Amino acid sequence: MYGKGIANGLWVTFKHFFNTYIDDIRYAGRKYVNKENFQVRQGLKTQGAFTVQYPDEKIAVPERFRFTPFLITEDQDPAHMGEDWCTSCGICAKVCPPQCIWIVRGSDPVTGRPVPQPEAFFIDIDICMNCGFCAEFCPFDAIKMDHDYEMASYDRTGYHIHDKQKLSKPLSYWKTIAPTTALEEAVDRGGWEHSDNIKAMKKAGKTAAAPTKENMWPSRTLLQLAEEAAAEQETPAPVAEAPATASAPKATAPASTEAAPAAGGAKPKFDKQAMLAKIREKKANK
Numbered sequence: 001m002y003g004k005g006i007a008n009g010l011w012v013t014f015k016h017f018f019n020t021y022i023d024d025i026r027y028a029g030r031k032y033v034n035k036e037n038f039q040v041r042q043g044l045k046t047q048g049a050f051t052v053q054y055p056d057e058k059i060a061v062p063e064r065f066r067f068t069p070f071l072i073t074e075d076q077d078p079a080h081m082g083e084d085w086c087t088s089c090g091i092c093a094k095v096c097p098p099q100c101i102w103i104v105r106g107s108d109p110v111t112g113r114p115v116p117q118p119e120a121f122f123i124d125i126d127i128c129m130n131c132g133f134c135a136e137f138c139p140f141d142a143i144k145m146d147h148d149y150e151m152a153s154y155d156r157t158g159y160h161i162h163d164k165q166k167l168s169k170p171l172s173y174w175k176t177i178a179p180t181t182a183l184e185e186a187v188d189r190g191g192w193e194h195s196d197n198i199k200a201m202k203k204a205g206k207t208a209a210a211p212t213k214e215n216m217w218p219s220r221t222l223l224q225l226a227e228e229a230a231a232e233q234e235t236p237a238p239v240a241e242a243p244a245t246a247s248a249p250k251a252t253a254p255a256s257t258e259a260a261p262a263a264g265g266a267k268p269k270f271d272k273q274a275m276l277a278k279i280r281e282k283k284a285n286k
Contacts, residue, residue, distance in 0.1 A: 020048035032057070055150075063178045066132045066145030068125045068162070075170035076192045084168065085142035085194050087116035092134035092143055100127035101134065102279060121164040122279060126156055140195055141185050147177050157280045175216060186211035 024031055031037055038057050040046065052059055069092075072085040093101040104120035107113060135143050146169075153159040171192070175182040191198045191208030192215075198208050209215055 016048060023048035061147050061149075063180055065147055066135075067130055067149045068128055068146050068151065069123060069132075069134050069143050069167070070146045070169045071121060071164065071167045072142050072144060072174060073168050073170050074194060074197075075172050077194075077197055080194070080197060083194075084117055085140050085171075086118050086121065087140055087142070088118040088121075089139070091137050091139065095133045095137045097131060097133065098127045098129055100124040102275070104275070118164060120275060121167055122275070123162045123167060124160065124279065125151060125162060126160045141189060144174050144178075158276075161276060161279055163276075172217075179213075179216065183211060183213065183216065192216075 027037065031041070032053050041050070042052075042059065074080045074083045074085065088103050088105040090103055090105075093099070093103055100123055102120075102122040103118055106115045106117040106119035108115055130145070132145050135145050151160070171182075186192050187210075189195055189198065189211075191201075192211055193201075193208060201208055
């Protein structure tokens, strides 16, 4: 009343103004030199200006921060390593307000029947409004909101249309950027694995370990599993040469099964470049 609130506000402004110069003198001109100073300036004991020298200094984003979506891939169960959690149900594309999601359902190459795996998945991050509806309505916890906000480029028609390869990230990445949320979701799901894998374990008479902070990171980490898988893919020749006589019939069997669908007129292979061209044309018309 009677200007007291204005005076208090001006006093706070002037106090920060003078404390900025006092803080610079206290740091002796080395206020923006090392990371330890940055941590102090972002803490409760900071004084003066709160300026962050971006991009050399970056404020840690909160766990609930959301930007562009990404797809979860399995890395907890070695038997299903790298498999998509997405079943290409299309719910995320239906609830997306700006309609920036395109999904192509996968199909069996032999029978032609649909399979619960996406053959292609595209998200136009220029159209995405970061609302998080896709992650909220996904019934399989297969889509999450990323924390990566540095995505600017000069090629908006190509680089800003994220495909399945660019969108896919392991579950351990989600646990790294959002450990509290990941634990809450795992408790509701009944395990760290995909819900379908948990159901299969129950049918087989096995029970999944209850999700806790202690078992959030398994003994065999993602990097170890990835290194083992890469080592197996990089050195297939010694494995094939060891049983020379026994492996000959096995080597000819897949060749015949792969040739059969092509000769039988199965569903043509998905053309990723044609799909990207259609999306770019639609984007340019807008």
